[in-house]
Amino acid sequence: MPFSKNQMDPDPPEDSPSNSTNSEGANAPQSPFPDEVLEKVLSFIDSHKDRSSVSLVRKDWYNAERWTRAKLFIGNCYAVSPEIVARRFPRIKSVILKGKPRFSDFNMLPRDWGANVHSWLVVFAKVYPFLEELRLKRMFVTDESLELLAKSFPGFKALSLLSCDGFSGNGLKAIVSHCRNLTELDIQDCVTEDFAGDWLSSFPENFASLEILNFASLNSEVSFDDLERLVSQCKSLRVLKVNESITLDLLQRLLMHASQLTELGTGSFSQELTPRQYEEIERAFSNCKNLQVLSGLWEASSLYLPLIYGACAGLTFLNLSDVALQSGEFAKLLAYCPNLRRLWVTDTVEDKGLEAVGSTCPLLEELRVFPADPYDRDQRDGVTEVGFLAVSRGCRKLHYVLYFCRRMTNAAVVTIVRNCPNFTHFRLCIMNPREPDYLTNGPMDEGFGAVAKTCTKLKRLSISGLLTDLTFEYIGKYAKNLETLSVAFAGSSDRGMQYVLEGCPKLRKLEIRDCPFGNAALLSGRGKYEMMRSLWMSSCAVTIKGCRLLAKEKPGLNVEVISEEENDESQADKVYVYRSVAGPRRDAPPFVITF
């Protein structure tokens, strides 16, 4: 759906739904439906993309849509302003808001770059008193904001913070003590410093409505008594993910109260257990007959893994990315998980472990292999093309892969996508930058070319290894459904980037680092960036001048630069380009140049 200014028309007609037909003027055709019917029909449409399409049909549809939209999805918090949103959509109950560019996950942005949720909450507090859900990704969230949230929305139910930072236990305390109807508190991958654990004890005495509780990534000790009381009172609890401070014996007690769980994140899995304790824990796991998702398992060794065997029959998602399993114990565990669709592991399982995946998981759709020790370059262990091949042979339904390895070959990749042509997400990270095909010593162009050519449904691609412009030529030529492309240490010239900009019609997000693409490449996309969510380029050959030019030509784009120096000829270290109807942001910190 091409982006159009109408999407966020700041001044929609003031009409209420029932008057919309009059605003069309004498020559406009009458709507075949009364507005009530139109609104009723539209209320069944959930997807924000569909709703955007609906709003473009005609003015009365635009109005009916805006009055009936209850869920707001904002993929880039700076693409629009809270005021514009509030004016267009009067009845919002649920908001998804995303902030920083993805590379901020890897410490490529200073902490105070922006994406502070506060200004949004101030507006929401005024305009959406019935707000129930807030899901934030890569936003900066202070305790003050959480307190405002807690006090402004009496019916608030669900808070989800993914990859956020800026808050402490005090903010959570405010949420749990004020939100009487809270059903979901989901904190994932958040960067938090010294975090007091007493927030959990701030749940009111008889609190019983929680359905989802995830505090796995918060590194604080919580009061176990309060946690146990909470779990035993919340009979509808279906998702519980605790942090490492909860040991096995304590987990057992929690499971006694919550055998109905569908998703469990265990705490620390390494403890000296008596045989009796062992049996009790084993039984507690076996009682969890509804488990579909399992994660955590910190420090689990082969000694204690068998404890979970009884809970694995119905597992569809097994997340072992927090534990360093060896191939033997991993294979044994897999034998108990016949229904796996999604599997996350660390590369300590090695190729041998992945061979076990290939032979025991025929239903597998998603595989993510994380490096146990990404910076240890002495290490020659981990997984290679052998493991990936083995999985592709046995798991023909595989369509999502994230694979960190230290060596790869074109031949292997070609075979892999021949075995699994249905990839929608292919993210291959050969960890040494510019690593060639280790058999031919040549670039990995043909491998990734095969991915682009064979996987016609490909939506997301991350490339790595030694790559020339040819890779990009392939991508531009074949990857017609590509929406997200991540590039690092690749390409030979501006042509590389140009191939992609010219060739991929559905491209929405392009993130590039350490590539020899300069101003010519950047400017060649001038007609494209408004159809995309964003472009990121860091440590490339773009200069301040190029960014300034782009910004001047395209007022509908925000061009932001972080750079050591500010003169025209100096390198633009980090460039972030995104479409916006809100104009250049006013909260940019001093080190961000906004044109």
Next chain:
Amino acid sequence: MSVPQEHDYIGLSEENKASDKILSSEIETKNVLNLKETELRLGLPGSESPERKSGNGVSLFWKDEGNNGFSQSPLKNFVSGAKRDFSDAIKGSGKWALSINGGSEGDLEKNDGLFSPRGYKGNNTLPEKEIPPVKPVEEKKIESGNNTPANKAQVVGWPPIRSFRKNTLATNSPKNSDVTAKSGSRCLYVKVSMDGAPYLRKIDLKTYRSYMELSSALEKMFSCFTIGQYGEGFAGKERLSESHIMDLLHGSEYVLTYEDKDGDWMLVGDVPWEMFTDSCKRLRIMKGSDAIGLAPRTMQKCKSQK
């Protein structure tokens, strides 16, 4: 300072004469590339490798005074003494050369030339001057931005792993082999590195029952070194007093340190043996003068341990 002749034992000096071609576009064989880029890092794990100066080939010794200024003589001994031992291994695949240098890839990224502005096929589409070097200032951001142990020099944000995830497994327990019995016996393989050594060793801590046994085993393994002095300090004692440690530090060339569960580098010998094996993730034989700063801190840590 001219490059000492010791380089030849690795068999690399011939290739390295063409050191100006380090950043060349032709990647003839992976072997050659790797050998060219290899430099032994002899500093503390936390030190940043200096920018590679053009004209350097393989050098065993840092020319850059920024490094901890150890003398060359013990290393010379090591080099010549060990010549016979591992020269065979060296003659094998060039890939070995990569493993010498924990930081070689890190160095590669920081250098402008590795941008490969000249295409792989030799198309020189971008003059090198347009590409400024990736600035070392990015390294500093590593410290402020994330929690990885400072002892890994690396490219910022690469590999693309989220910060919180980096921590969980970097300090994870060392590899355990598969266990069948429930008796709790495990193998505790830990890596042992030594300043100046071109490769690491792995030992099973469970096969030793005391610091003395460990010390003498390491002494045999890295036989050129004078760990003996340190090992003698353990005779009849499980623990050492702080002053005793300081005596040893001032006396010996090398000191045995270990990385514990929290990622901190500690002096070996402070805690009871069992506590040590429980928390030790890897060992490092450090140059004595570098380890002085460790002693007071380890005493504090010992007090705070459960």
